[in-house]
Amino acid sequence: MLALRWHGREDVRLDDVDAPGTPPDGSAVVEVAFNGLCGTDLHEYGHGPNMIRLDPHPLTGARPPITMGHEFSGRVVAMSRPWPGVSEGSRVAVDPCLTCGECAWCLRGDYHICARGGSLGLAADGALARFVTVPLRSLCPVPDAVSDEMAALAEPLAVGLHAATRAGVRPGDSVLVLGAGPIGLAAVLGARAAGAAAVYVSEPVRARHAAASVAGATEVFDPTSVDVRREVFLRTDRLGPRVAIDATGRPEVVDLGIRSLQRGGTIAVAGITDSVLNTDLRQVVLYERTICGSLGYNFDIPRVLGLIAAGQLDPSCLLTDVRPLTDAVDTFAELAAGGHHHLKILLRPEEN
Numbered sequence: 001m002l003a004l005r006w007h008g009r010e011d012v013r014l015d016d017v018d019a020p021g022t023p024p025d026g027s028a029v030v031e032v033a034f035n036g037l038c039g040t041d042l043h044e045y046g047h048g049p050n051m052i053r054l055d056p057h058p059l060t061g062a063r064p065p066i067t068m069g070h071e072f073s074g075r076v077v078a079m080s081r082p083w084p085g086v087s088e089g090s091r092v093a094v095d096p097c098l099t100c101g102e103c104a105w106c107l108r109g110d111y112h113i114c115a116r117g118g119s120l121g122l123a124a125d126g127a128l129a130r131f132v133t134v135p136l137r138s139l140c141p142v143p144d145a146v147s148d149e150m151a152a153l154a155e156p157l158a159v160g161l162h163a164a165t166r167a168g169v170r171p172g173d174s175v176l177v178l179g180a181g182p183i184g185l186a187a188v189l190g191a192r193a194a195g196a197a198a199v200y201v202s203e204p205v206r207a208r209h210a211a212a213s214v215a216g217a218t219e220v221f222d223p224t225s226v227d228v229r230r231e232v233f234l235r236t237d238r239l240g241p242r243v244a245i246d247a248t249g250r251p252e253v254v255d256l257g258i259r260s261l262q263r264g265g266t267i268a269v270a271g272i273t274d275s276v277l278n279t280d281l282r283q284v285v286l287y288e289r290t291i292c293g294s295l296g297y298n299f300d301i302p303r304v305l306g307l308i309a310a311g312q313l314d315p316s317c318l319l320t321d322v323r324p325l326t327d328a329v330d331t332f333a334e335l336a337a338g339g340h341h342h343l344k345i346l347l348r349p350e351e352n
């Protein structure tokens with residue numbers, strides 16, 4: 001079968017590889033319907049290795065070349081043993097977290113911060129291929145009302161829902177989302193699904209404003225032309241938003257989020273960069289604000305699927321194109337060259 005494999009920086013190839021055989025104990029084989037590309041994939045392509053390791057991964061032993069792809073839906077075609085809620089033929093989304101199941105964090109249920117954790121598509125072969133082997137516990141059944149395309153978007157949406165949960169969004173809250181790329185839009189959708197009454201968005205790329213509005217933004221501001229802190233302050237009874245969610249990882253943006261919060265407010269930082277935050281700590285201490293990190297998701301993918309099925313979350317605004325897997329190499333190059341007009345592109349493996 002064809003598989004899009006990471007060989008090195010700016011070197012991804014469509015290779016002909018063996019399809020998975022009988023799944024090892026604890027695993028299943030999924031025939032992939034759709035797989036989305038994300039910023040993590042592009043970062044590995046343009047600047048990696050980052051999450052991909054050149055030495056064998058401590059949990060999986062995998063090393064490059066490695067099949068990418070961790071945001072996907074498909075159909076179970078083989079199982080090593082029965083598993084609750086799933087059988088061969090079931091439509092599934094997959095939680096791509098690979099976990100040891102034994103460390104202190106796994107044992108308390110925080111598998112997403114497992115001490116030895118990794119992800120399918122980075123620490124083991126992923127879903128940019130027709131078939132992928134996955135742990136049984138990662139299978140998330142897809143309700144009939146949710147299409148395969150929407151199910152493939154459940155993973156990035158789970159990032160947004162998890163950030164809204166980490167930040168403690170409550171019904172009726174005012175929320176400021178910083179950045180309107182795919183994760184920022186997922187945060188808007190997640191905050192709305194958590195009951196936010198107003199969601200303000202800061203995003204300098206004008207082309208992204210319309211999608212933010214469709215996702216549920218109350219108002220979208222361009223931080224290069226207006227004082228976002230002041231505009232949101234005026235719209236929140238001169239209090240500031242109770243919650244902010246950063247989807248950029250940029251220090252000046254996180255600092256804006258901290259300073260914009262009302263007293264006692266919380267900001268969840270979901271954007272990942274290696275930047276250093278330089279913030280006046282009085283902005284945190286004197287107003288008793290909380291800063292927390294938000295990494296990926298933790299049992300959030302089934303919640304997202306349930307919300308989509310119930311009509312309380314519509315991820316279709318994220319989807320900008322569907323292409324065959326055979327276009328994968330060109331698509332990586334195109335997105336790495338900057339395709340700001342694209343949010344989420346799904347690749348569809350074909351029978352080969």
Ligand SMILES: [Zn+2]
Pocket residue numbers: 037038039040041070071156
């Ligand atoms: Zn991703």
Ligand SMILES: [Zn+2]
Pocket residue numbers: 099100101102103104105106107114115116117
């Ligand atoms: Zn663990």
